[in-house]
Amino acid sequence: MISVTDVFKIGLGPSSSHTVGPMRAAAHFAASLARQQQLWQTQRVAVEIYGSLALTGLGHGTFDAIILGLEGADPQSIDLDSVAQRLADIETQGKLKLAGQQPLQFESARDLAVRYDEILPKHPNGLIFTAYDDQESAISRETYYSIGGGFIVTEDEFGHASETSVAVPYPFNNAEELFAFCQQQNLTVAQLVMANEMMLHQCSADEIRKRVTHIATVMQACVARGLTTRGILPGGLQVQRRAPQLAEQLQKLHDANQVNTQLWPMVYAMAVNEENAAGGRVVTAPTNGAAGVIPAVLAYYRRFHPLCHDDGVVDFLLTAGAVGILYKTNASISGADVGCQGEVGVACSMAAAAFAAVSGGSLKQIENAAEMAMEHHLGLTCDPVGGLVQIPCIERNGIAAEKAIKLAQLALLESGTHQKVSLDMVIKTMLATGRDMKSTYKETSLAGLASTLKQKAVTVSVRVVEC
Ligand code: SF4
Structure with a gap:
């Protein structure tokens, strides 16, 4: 059952699917690297951006949202006043802090691939994150879909989105x-x-x-x-x-x-x-x-x-x-x-x-x-x-x-x-x-x-x- 607090999420503009969702996906990927103790091994993260996210991402702040998400930023709590400076610093130094912990070389031109003409099979808002080690071997890869309203799902979760298994007194389906x-x-x-x-x-x-x-x-x-x-x-x-x-x-x-x-x-x-x-x-x-x-x-x-x-x-x-x-x-x-x-x-x-x-x-x-x-x-x-x-x-x-x-x-x-x-x-x-x-x-x-x-x-x- 989805919660009302999932429907009403505090976030930032301009788009829930193109700004909030990609930020959450990037943060989720960075957190999963941390959970799997792979942060220290990661030398590069590449992000592929597909479909509608690619076509309107520029106007929706998608690319900046991804960069901030890789640092672990959360749409609900991010300090909007500090965002401009942080993005400028990342651009000047060519470096970000993966999951807020691991320094990582990052260059948008190299690490963000915008696939204007391609759509992933399950949803028009697709993202693929890949982490590479110092030999340029992929050590982790995950596909995310930003399915609207700031909700994100991984490839495996698609179709079973956002529902908790907690039994509620009135489980309505329609x-x-x-x-x-x-x-x-x-x-x-x-x-x-x-x-x-x-x-x-x-x-x-x-x-x-x-x-x-x-x-x-x-x-x-x-x-x-x-x-x-x-x-x-x-x-x-x-x-x-x-x-x-x-x-x-x-x-x-x-x-x-x-x-x-x-x-x-x-x-x-x-x-x-x-x-x-x-x-x-x-x-x-x-x-x-x-x-x-x-x-x-x-x-x-x-x-x-x-x-x-x-x-x-x-x-x-x-x-x-x-x-x-x-x-x-x-x-x-x-x-x-x-x-x-x-x-x-x-x-x-x-x-x-x-x-x-x-x-x-x-x-x-x-x-x-x-x-x-x-x-x-x-x-x-x-x-x-x-x-x-x-x-x-x-x-x-x-x-x-x-x-x-x-x-x-x-x-x-x-x-x-x-x-x-x-x-x-x-x-x-x-x-x-x-x-x-x-x-x-x-x-x-x-x-x-x-x-x-x-x-x-x-x-x-x-x-x-x-x-
Ligand atoms: S669905 Fe499209 S037209 Fe409607 S509010 Fe969102 S961006 Fe604007």
Whole structure:
């Protein structure tokens, strides 16, 4: 069973699959060398980068993320202020510290091989790490796939990803089972997830509440930073950060009683995605490209919802997490795998379910909100201009946040029993649609807006965080 804390991971921008995942893969490989007592033998590490990671890696900070990961950096705890200097030092000295311990000669031009025209068989986001000894003999080799939302799996783990063997009280495999458990046990979705999380983490409800509240705090801080940070986003597209100015204008309308609360979630989401594009601290929800939707709807709930309370914040994230688990288990949350429907579409579905739940929605209404939110994202392609998570990603999160609230409100007006398409059906359809989608529309920047704007790949790095 996947945990909600796996769905909501604190990391760094701009991409969960292209920045967070590769950093985690590199750190995992370095740690495995340490575990096998092979660090001292290792004289060189070569990294081969395939498929979507190769095609959009430059714009997603993938290569820097790998270098930092080889030193043992962790996306959740890395000090973003020190990244620029560390990368500059590695480049100047031609040396890094493998797993934070073993000095190692490292030259990007020699040790990072970007295979633009090749895709590994199991997933478009593939990486192969090889460690060599002083005779240039390979002593360890591992293939990793970055499968979306910062999740990584090795070649052997593929297909059995991220599930722990801990028995939980309510082991749901699909939406039907989730809602059936809730009905039989007279539990809300959040209560059911809470029971599972307590077992998964072997801790009390208070501890889970503390962890989930921390996630909400990081989300809120990200919205706040995005609403006050101005400037141009890194990467060369010269995209202006718009959230602060939009928020000021909205606040003026608000103060003049010309309230347009409907636009706040749009601006909150843009604030988060501008932070993400600048390489800032974000919560993958369920990915970085789609990181704005859930914090925006949550911020709207906190500011404007008449029923808002602290426990509601926890219920919101637990409910959203349950829906995220359904997509992760039964489909995909990777833009490189199924297009943007698997990122922004999934985030919208999670947020709609959560908003319906904290508004007092029934199980049917929650399911209906989640289903509609995905139904109207089916077929959404991933075509980031210049390989950067900026156009169309930033505005797209805003639109999805607003849509999530509207669809939750629509669901609350009806019983939901008229529903012809179940949540399970739409999840299955999303996966099938993603499988039929041409790879040029799946995070390769080879079609769609990326092709229309004909912006060549530009460099954005995890070192660029000042914007
Ligand atoms: S278009 Fe969607 S899936 Fe693609 S990078 Fe942007 S947010 Fe992610």
